[in-house]
Amino acid sequence: MNFQQLRSVREAVRRGFNLTEVAQALHTSQPGVSRQIRELEDELGVEIFVRVGKRLTGLTQPGAAVLPWVEKLLQDAESLQRASEEFTLGQTGVLSIAATHSQARYALPPAVRDFRATHPQVKLQMHQGSPEQIMQMLITGVADIGIASHVLADRPELVALPCYRWTHSIIVPEGHALLDGPVTLQRLAEFPVITYEVGLTGRESIDDAFRRANLRPDMVLTAMDADVIKTYVELGLGVGIVASIALEDEPEDSKLRAIDARNLFSINTTSVAVRRGGLLRGFAYDFIETFAGHLTRDVVEVAQRAPQDIEQAPL
Amino acid sequence: MNFQQLRSVREAVRRGFNLTEVAQALHTSQPGVSRQIRELEDELGVEIFVRVGKRLTGLTQPGAAVLPWVEKLLQDAESLQRASEEFTLGQTGVLSIAATHSQARYALPPAVRDFRATHPQVKLQMHQGSPEQIMQMLITGVADIGIASHVLADRPELVALPCYRWTHSIIVPEGHALLDGPVTLQRLAEFPVITYEVGLTGRESIDDAFRRANLRPDMVLTAMDADVIKTYVELGLGVGIVASIALEDEPEDSKLRAIDARNLFSINTTSVAVRRGGLLRGFAYDFIETFAGHLTRDVVEVAQRAPQDIEQAPL
DNA sequence: TATCCTTACGGAATTCGTAAGCATG
């Protein structure tokens, strides 16, 4: 058993059992990958992949039983390397953060500024994506820390820790009818609505609230970020619903007016997610603590070691 | 990084940094081991071992940081192999159990008998040793299951689960003075005492009880097992204190008389221990359940995956 | 001086990529 064999297996699963792709990803030849897998199977005495003719199509039952351990081994190997990098690289290194637009645009900048001041030698990489993409980046190791206002822990390989809670605000052009009198869901639904796309920035709690009130608002436009929403609200296309945090840096001369909507939509939670059972560079823990003071290294490490449900193939 | 390098490092730590011994243990040459370690150190860019001249004397700080991951990797590799053996070997295989004398002699036989009936194809290996030796056997992989009436979990690599509780009994030759009237610690201490050696079969609770009563009984003989104790009690050397379970199969014509001592000494707990974070063959979980019905596979697996710093709830 | 680790060296085994073969959709 060797790590190249394990990498081949992991990559084969990730790339949909296409060994040609795997070979490219691992910078090696396709027959090489084929051999690595075959040799591991021979050594273990089980077929890991289902072969239809000469094509791989899926995992066998033993393959499914073995795969979690393959992933664990490769992840532990990375943790081992990180453990030694702490000594070889000292305070230098690369920290890769994956976040949704809202987080990257509004929540993260203060933390990033502070972190750069205290850790000038760490190269920060920011990746933006949907919650699903963020989870994928964490699992594949592209990112070390994931931040989103969405469940990031429905994958057993990840742990998510709540950072802070936030609510939505309504934005309208100045002089808008909604600015007169109290705002209810009913009144709000009378206007065309502009807000986030499904799956982003608490969109669920918005849909939820309307559904419970038996209202079907006219969603004229959905966007990935508050800036786009603001733009179209300013153009008069409708009223906007955005995360309150997106309004904090509005300029004085803004044509927009905000209405607090914390009572209309349920409270959202932003979480930070990391790989379960893994080790991060020391400064990664520092960043998390900079972003959310209560998430000290100890807290995060305890969460990382919390039990994990490795699925065992039924026998 | 490869597994042979990791094995060399692990074995070097286990064998007190003597690479000559390591080479023998790994069935390879000493320069080979030297090279494996050097190459891993080069790849990681850190020195794992402290070298005084040409001798290895201990772990460096990076070495200490890296070692837990080395152990984890090697253990996960074994779990991976076990996962596939479940399919290649089916119901056949080897189950290695380490237990103290008391457990092996009195508590285990019914479970072993039942297990052999339900799993005729599994080869059972029994190892006997002190609690420390049992822990060592578990950690090194010589044994899969450890059973002792003693803390088996002060090593973070292991989890211990309580099986059952038991108490001591006093044994005396027939016609002994202690058989008349109630037995107290005071009266007991008037006679020479024969019991287990320190560290075995609840000896602590015996010492504890006497110490609290400010008594210093005359321990004329200490033995590793109840059979030896019984023998010398029969010879009239003194009164014996043994685990009650050791008296259950006394023949009708025995010259010994037992006095229940559950009120004199504190209650003891027998535990079963397994490696934390590891996978066992399916039948190993079957054996544990045969021995202690409440320890189902699920219970044991959850415990194996529990974080290290959570203490096991006492019964 | 005995023990123990490192370096040096050469043969053997392994590894890996290219090219050809063959099955599938």
Added chain:
DNA sequence: CATGCTTACGAATTCCGTAAGGATA
């Protein structure tokens, strides 16, 4: 017939054990 996996083969590399060297207790 295009895609994708396996087999075959040869070159390059790696691996590993023996033998010699040097340091320490």
